[in-house]
Amino acid sequence: MVKETIRVYARVKPLGRRQQAGIYSVDDNEKSLSSLEIIVPRDLADGFVNNKRESYVFKFQKIFDQEAKQDVVFDNIAKPVAECVLAGYNGTIFAYGQTGSGKTFTITGGAERYSDRGIIPRTLSYVFDQLQKDSSKVYTTHVSYLEIYNECGYDLLNPRHEASRLEDLPKVTIMEDPDQNIHLKNLSLQQATNEEEALNLLFLGDTNRMIAETPMNQASSRSHCIFTIHISSKEPGSATLRHSKLHLVDLAGSERVAKTGVGGHLLTEAKYINLSLHYLEQVIIALAEKNRSHIPYRNSMMTSVLRDSLGGNCLTTMIATLSIDKRNIDESISTCRFAQRVALIKNEAVLNEEIDPRLMIVQLKKEIQELKDELALVTGKQRTSELSQEELLELDELIETFLEDNDPDSTLDVGADMRKIKYCFIHVKQLMNHSKISDKKLLSQHISEEKDTNKEAGEEELKKLKELLQQRDNEINILVNMLKKEKKKAQDALFQLNAASAGSTVLEQSLSINLEDSWSPSSYFSLKEAKDFCSSVPRLPFLSGQAGGKMSLGCQEAFEVFKQDYADSITIEDSKQLLKQRFTEAKCLGEKLNQVRNKINHLKGEITQRHIQRAALAVSSPSENLNTLDPVEEKLRTQIEEEKKSYKTMFNRLKGLKVEIEHLQLLMEKVKMKLQKDFEVWWSEEAIHLQV
Numbered sequence: 001m002v003k004e005t006i007r008v009y010a011r012v013k014p015l016g017r018r019q020q021a022g023i024y025s026v027d028d029n030e031k032s033l034s035s036l037e038i039i040v041p042r043d044l045a046d047g048f049v050n051n052k053r054e055s056y057v058f059k060f061q062k063i064f065d066q067e068a069k070q071d072v073v074f075d076n077i078a079k080p081v082a083e084c085v086l087a088g089y090n091g092t093i094f095a096y097g098q099t100g101s102g103k104t105f106t107i108t109g110g111a112e113r114y115s116d117r118g119i120i121p122r123t124l125s126y127v128f129d130q131l132q133k134d135s136s137k138v139y140t141t142h143v144s145y146l147e148i149y150n151e152c153g154y155d156l157l158n159p160r161h162e163a164s165r166l167e168d169l170p171k172v173t174i175m176e177d178p179d180q181n182i183h184l185k186n187l188s189l190q191q192a193t194n195e196e197e198a199l200n201l202l203f204l205g206d207t208n209r210m211i212a213e214t215p216m217n218q219a220s221s222r223s224h225c226i227f228t229i230h231i232s233s234k235e236p237g238s239a240t241l242r243h244s245k246l247h248l249v250d251l252a253g254s255e256r257v258a259k260t261g262v263g264g265h266l267l268t269e270a271k272y273i274n275l276s277l278h279y280l281e282q283v284i285i286a287l288a289e290k291n292r293s294h295i296p297y298r299n300s301m302m303t304s305v306l307r308d309s310l311g312g313n314c315l316t317t318m319i320a321t322l323s324i325d326k327r328n329i330d331e332s333i334s335t336c337r338f339a340q341r342v343a344l345i346k347n348e349a350v351l352n353e354e355i356d357p358r359l360m361i362v363q364l365k366k367e368i369q370e371l372k373d374e375l376a377l378v379t380g381k382q383r384t385s386e387l388s389q390e391e392l393l394e395l396d397e398l399i400e401t402f403l404e405d406n407d408p409d410s411t412l413d414v415g416a417d418m419r420k421i422k423y424c425f426i427h428v429k430q431l432m433n434h435s436k437i438s439d440k441k442l443l444s445q446h447i448s449e450e451k452d453t454n455k456e457a458g459e460e461e462l463k464k465l466k467e468l469l470q471q472r473d474n475e476i477n478i479l480v481n482m483l484k485k486e487k488k489k490a491q492d493a494l495f496q497l498n499a500a501s502a503g504s505t506v507l508e509q510s511l512s513i514n515l516e517d518s519w520s521p522s523s524y525f526s527l528k529e530a531k532d533f534c535s536s537v538p539r540l541p542f543l544s545g546q547a548g549g550k551m552s553l554g555c556q557e558a559f560e561v562f563k564q565d566y567a568d569s570i571t572i573e574d575s576k577q578l579l580k581q582r583f584t585e586a587k588c589l590g591e592k593l594n595q596v597r598n599k600i601n602h603l604k605g606e607i608t609q610r611h612i613q614r615a616a617l618a619v620s621s622p623s624e625n626l627n628t629l630d631p632v633e634e635k636l637r638t639q640i641e642e643e644k645k646s647y648k649t650m651f652n653r654l655k656g657l658k659v660e661i662e663h664l665q666l667l668m669e670k671v672k673m674k675l676q677k678d679f680e681v682w683w684s685e686e687a688i689h690l691q692v
């Protein structure tokens, strides 16, 4: 981006023979700004613009005095702008000054001599020269030539030479797009591939301008002419386009309305003859003011067309043309004042780059083809943008398998192929959408289906319950049968039962008291044992399996009755009684053994006592013979021997009892196992029998 104020130059026209020289001086400064001092002659000073100043000093980038030649003006003013335009920036050079001050001479040039060529032909020559030299880019050049007269635009490059009036030329209108860019409708852009073609177009435009002009309407002094060179450039292979425009503007004469008012009074503020110059000045005043948000570009066609050139994306240069003869002092000062304001305007020129969509498409297509080729090289397969019918079918199958797979770890692997991945997503989406859309339809269907499923489930449950009921019926029947049998031998059984339960209680007590460590109380059949037994016998599905591993209550009851009615119960009872006897015996023996052991210990103590007594006697009466046998001690010793014998017999007897008890315990364990087995077999048989 180039940020720059508008460059303002001054050019003083050579005086004609009859013109009276006004007094001015030029202080040309090579390094900084040059200044132009205009000295007001004494006879004018009194009334001149209502103040009495005698001299005015104005600053310019450079001042071209009367002798300055066209080539110098071009080199200094136009060449730098043309260079920027070639680089892609917009540029504008406009000439401002009163009629006859040399605007047309400066912009277009004089017709007499070749050396009088102005900025337009020289710029064209320079531009084409540069384009030819630069082979790094492809350039396209167009020109347009617009004349604005009375707020109307006319295309001067109309090839038909029928126009005898300005109104016969195609009318150009302004269009503004949503981005507030100005477009000129009907202004033809004529392509010029070389300098000659461009010069021919300039000549065509000037001819049209001349023909349309009549001495009456003085079109040339009241109209603005804008010759525009459009350049677009592009590097080969790049989609980036650069567009730039160079406006070369020959404005209408800046002279004001009657210098003297009615009655000879001087007007303090002269008005422009040309309204659009008035608006141009307003725009420039607005731009020169700080913090001014609204710039009235739209007020006139000319300011609209030059919108970018003034305070916008453009490098702009102004040439103030002056004809400083005595009569034109006030106009010269006005021109200079205008120039001073313009010099304050800051422009921001940016590179006009854009991507050409067509070129972009071509480029992207090329890139795609290259990538496809590369992919084909790597994968060994030619890849088209569409999937083949075969591939689609394969994908459908994969998706189906994936959706049906209940494994949470299952994946849908289609490989590193975006087409396939996209297809899968679309397919799944379609499936989802389809299910959503047909949800309502399916809802009723679903409900009936659900009913069916429920029915099925219900039927299954019913079947199970029926089976369970059957099972319970069996149990009840078995129990009823058992009860009937029991009734017949009621008294007997009752007695037996009572006896058995009483016996078992005694046994339980004795066992729990005496044999806690060696023998757990499992020699009789408790309800708990029966349960444990049943749960440990998986061979009985109707007992444990279906009842959730628990024996049914019926089964437990039956087991109790079965146990009491068991054929081997006598053996069990005998064993129980025997075991009881043996326990009592063992207990007695144990007690007796203790007594004998105590007695022996007591006798031993007596002997010791006897020894002490004898020793004491010997000390008191040494005449006593200690070596003689003590009959009391002898008797005690015999007693001890007898007790020892009886102890030994009793100990052996207890030893025998222990073996017998252990044997009896094993026997009972065996009987218990047999009872469980027999019950199991009997229960199964009863159940099968009832089912049949």
Ligand code: ADP
Pocket (backbone or CB within 6 Å): 012, 013, 014, 066, 097, 098, 099, 100, 101, 102, 103, 104, 105, 106, 110, 221, 253, 321
């Ligand atoms: P404008 O376009 O401002 O009305 P022109 O460019 O038509 O003025 O100039 C008026 C006359 O003065 C023309 O005949 C032109 O040839 C002549 N003239 C203007 N400037 C110069 C100059 N620098 N050198 C020689 N002749 C000039």
Ligand code: MG
Pocket (backbone or CB within 6 Å): 100, 103, 104, 105, 220, 221, 250
């Ligand atoms: Mg002119």
